[in-house]
Each structure stands twice: as C-alpha cells, then as structure tokens.
Amino acid sequence: MHLSPDQIVFWQYGFLKLNATIVFTWGLMLMMAGGSKLITRNLSIGIQRSRWQNLLEIVVTGIEKQIEEVGLSRPEKYLGFLGTLFLFVAAAAVCTVIPGYEPPTASLSTTAALALCVFVAVPFFGVEEQGVRNYLKSYAKPTIIMLPFNIISELSRTLALAVRLFGNMMSGAMIIGILLTITPFIFPIIMTVLGLLTGMVQAYIFSILATVYIAAATRDRKPKPEPVQAIPA
Secondary structure, three states: OOOOHHHOEEEEEOOEEEEHHHHHHHHHHHHHHHHHHHHOOOOOOOOOOOHHHHHHHHHHHHHHHHHHHHOOOOHHHHHHHHHHHHHHHHHHHHHHHOOOOOOHHHOHHHHHHHHHHHHHHHHHHHHHHHOHHHHHHHHHOOOHHHHHHHHHHHHHHHHHHHHHHHHHHHHHHHHHHHHHHHOOOHHHHHHHHHHHHHHHHHHHHHHHHHHHHHHHHHOOOOOOOOOOOOOOO
16 A cells, blocks of 8 residues: 555656656546536536536536635635636546546645645735735734744744645545555445445535635735714804
8 A cells, every 4th residue: 555646657767756646636627628628618608508507507617606605705716726726636636536546635745735826826916906015014914023924824824725736635545545454345445335425525625725725815905095074053
C-alpha cells in the first residue's frame, strides 16, 4: 500500500521522475478540458437544450450562487478560478472508483500547489478591486502593529489549506486500502461510496474557503460617512 501517489514511479531518468501524481494530475486536467469542450460544443439559447447543457447550467448556477452568498457581488468574475478549483478536487475524488487510480490530491505537492493558487489569487483580485495602495494598507489595519500578524496569517492559512486537503484525502485513501486487505469485498465498496461523499465535501470546503479569502481581500474598506446632524431652526 502506498501512502502517497508520489511513491508510484512510472519512469525515472537520473533525478527526473514521472510519478503517479504527475500522470494522474495531467490525465485529470485533460479529461476535464476534453469534457468541457465536448459539453459546450453545441450550446443552445433556445428552449430545446441537451441534457449535458442542462447539467452544465445547474453546476454553473449553483457555483455562482455560492460565490455570491459568500460576499462577492460579481460571481461571474471569479467563476473561472473558483469553479475550476471545485471541479478539480471533486473530479479527483470521483475518479477513485476507477481501478488503479490514485487521487493526486492525496499528495502534499498537489494540495500545496492548489493552496499556492489561492495564495496568489487573493492579492491579485484584491489589488484589482482596491488598487495596490489600498490593498497594502489593509495589512496595517486597525494599527501598524498588526502588520506582521496579518502577513503571518496569510502564510499560515495557505499552509492550512494544503495540509487540510492533503490530510483528508490521503486518510480516506489509506482507510480504503487497509480495508481492501483485511475485509471482504462488499465493505470496501461502502467505504468507497463514503469516500466519494467525503471528497465532494472537501471540494466544497476548499472552494468556499478560497472564496472567503478572496471576498475578504476584495471588500471595500472605505470609512463609513458620518451622519449629518440636522441644524436646529
């Protein structure tokens, strides 16, 4: 049993390695790109629509609604990034039903890369929404003493994102692997179904946390106007 797909090496030449994490990550990306191309090739704006288009609209509408409920007023602006994060993690969990497949999210390198994407996206959207000066000033609020703590918070939450997703995905894969060796066939199937549910929950949590961080970075921090006092006659 492998603790991580990094340990499964398909090809090696010197220090160059082609492990399962790389293979399954690129395979997953190609599958998602091909699937999206296939689903969106015959989109219709009329009444008659394909089942794939209806499914696509349900997924897109649901993601946009979740983004808006978190606090981002223009969800379509963030749909590409946050929707891709959710679908990648969810697809990585769903594909665990394929024999021989190892979810790339069970590798710390993959989850660290996803967390780094969020780490870069937060200041990117923050600067785009508020400008460089206003965004940097937010690190020194409410007082300049909070500057190092806010910076540490940015770094620590990125680490927490990576470790949380890695721990949950790897532990699920390990439990299923152990049960396959010591229990009958039917019980691991049940655990696999529960693993799929856990993977979908982790995809939702990861994307929601990314949305919350972006919403906090793009929130307009203009001071509230003071109430105008009526002048007595």
